[in-house]
Amino acid sequence: MFPEIEFDRMKRLPNYVFAEINDIKLKARQEGEDIIDFSMGNPDGDTPKFIVDKLIEVVQRPKVYGYSASKGIDKLRLAIADWYKRKYGVELDSNLEAVATIGSKAGYVNLIEAITNTGDIAIVPNPTYPIHSYAIILAGGSVCNVELPFNEQYEVDEDGFLKSLKRAIKECTPKAKYIVINFPHNPSCATVTPDFYKELVALAKKERFYIISDIAYADLTYDGYRTPSILEVEGAKDVAVETFTLSKSYNMAGWRVGFVVGNPRLVGALQKIKSWLDYGMFTPIQVAATVALNYGDDEVLKIRDKYEYRRDILVESFRNAGWEMEKPKATMFIWAKIPKIAQKLGSLEFSKRLLTEAKVAVSPGIGFGEFGENYVRIALIENENRIRQAARNIKKFLKELEN
Numbered sequence: 001m002f003p004e005i006e007f008d009r010m011k012r013l014p015n016y017v018f019a020e021i022n023d024i025k026l027k028a029r030q031e032g033e034d035i036i037d038f039s040m041g042n043p044d045g046d047t048p049k050f051i052v053d054k055l056i057e058v059v060q061r062p063k064v065y066g067y068s069a070s071k072g073i074d075k076l077r078l079a080i081a082d083w084y085k086r087k088y089g090v091e092l093d094s095n096l097e098a099v100a101t102i103g104s105k106a107g108y109v110n111l112i113e114a115i116t117n118t119g120d121i122a123i124v125p126n127p128t129y130p131i132h133s134y135a136i137i138l139a140g141g142s143v144c145n146v147e148l149p150f151n152e153q154y155e156v157d158e159d160g161f162l163k164s165l166k167r168a169i170k171e172c173t174p175k176a177k178y179i180v181i182n183f184p185h186n187p188s189c190a191t192v193t194p195d196f197y198k199e200l201v202a203l204a205k206k207e208r209f210y211i212i213s214d215i216a217y218a219d220l221t222y223d224g225y226r227t228p229s230i231l232e233v234e235g236a237k238d239v240a241v242e243t244f245t246l247s248k249s250y251n252m253a254g255w256r257v258g259f260v261v262g263n264p265r266l267v268g269a270l271q272k273i274k275s276w277l278d279y280g281m282f283t284p285i286q287v288a289a290t291v292a293l294n295y296g297d298d299e300v301l302k303i304r305d306k307y308e309y310r311r312d313i314l315v316e317s318f319r320n321a322g323w324e325m326e327k328p329k330a331t332m333f334i335w336a337k338i339p340k341i342a343q344k345l346g347s348l349e350f351s352k353r354l355l356t357e358a359k360v361a362v363s364p365g366i367g368f369g370e371f372g373e374n375y376v377r378i379a380l381i382e383n384e385n386r387i388r389q390a391a392r393n394i395k396k397f398l399k400e401l402e403n
C-alpha cells in the first residue's frame, strides 16, 4: 500500500529455503499425495502423561490465570538448578544464574537482542541452525562463519576447529564479541568431547569473548555417548551461558519451555530484557515444566530409545536402498551426504526431486548455510512403517536416476 515505506530489518532476513520445500509438500498433499515427511525437527510423540496431568491439575486451581513471572517462577528455576546439579554436577544460583524462557529459540533471540551492539561481530560455525545466525543479523550485528569440520562418525575435528576459531578471532574486525556453539549439533549431528570445552573456555578468557552453548539435543544420545556441558569446565561461568529446551527431551515442542543458565551478567541481561518484553509462560505450564525436570528422567530415556530405534531402521533401510549414510551418536537427525549419483543436483534440487518423485521430504543442506550444500537433513519423526516405505520409494527413485 505504501511501497516507499521500507522495513529495513525485514530485508536482512532472506527467503527461507525450506519454504520452497514446504510449498511443494503442501501442494502435493492438497493433490492427495502421501508425503513421508522427515523435513522438520518437530517431535511427533506425545508429552509424557504425568506432565500433562500436572498441567490439567494446575489449570483448574484458582489464582493461576494472571501474568506470571517473566524470568520463571522460583520453583522452575530451582528445578533447573537441580537438573544441572544432578546431570552435570554444576552448581547454579537459581536467582542470578538461571532464567526460564518461552522456548529456547525465543530465549536465544532475546539474549542476542540484549547483548549485541550495532556492528558487533559474532562467530557461528557453519552449517548452522538458521536462527543462530539470523538473530545476530536482526540485532544489527554481523556473523563470521567458520566451517565446522567433522568426520564420518560425526565427531568434530576439535584441533582443526579450534585452529579455525583462533584464526577467525585474529582476522575479524572488530574482534568477535561472542561465539555460538551447539553440540550435539543441528543440523550436522556433530559431537564434541569435554576437552574441546576446556580449550574453548581457556581461549575465551585469553581473547575476551563470551560463549553461548545450545544443548537442545543433550538427552538424545546413543551408543554410550554422553553430552558434555560447557559449564562442567572449572570457571566456565566467567564466560559462558548454556541454553536448553524441553521441546525434544520431553516431547514438549508446542508448550514453549526452555531456559538459559550460567554467566550472571548475560543471564541478568536476558532477565532484564525479558522483563520488558514478556510476562513469562502461563503459570500452569511453568508448574508442569517443573515436574518434568524433577521427575521426568525415565520418560526422557524412553523418548531417546524411540529415536535410537528409528535411527537404526532408517540408516539400515536407506543403505539397502542404495543411499550410504552413517549412524550419528546424537540428535534426532541424520545428516546424510547426497547419494553419489545425485550429487550434481545440489541439495535443493535433490530435495525437490526426492519430494516430487519419491514422495519423501527432507531439508536441503544449503538451507543451513554454504557448508551444508552437499548434504540433506533427515529428521527421525516418522514411524518404522513409514521409514521402510520411504526406503522403498527411494530405492526406485535412485534406480531411475541411474537410467
Ligand SMILES: Cc1ncc(COP(=O)(O)O)c(C=O)c1O
Pocket: 041, 102, 103, 104, 105, 106, 129, 182, 186, 214, 216, 244, 245, 246, 247, 253, 256, 257, 258
Ligand atoms: C539447536 C536448536 N536449538 C533450539 C531449538 C529450539 O527449541 P525450542 O523449541 O525450545 O525453541 C531447536 C529446534 O529445533 C534446535 O534445533
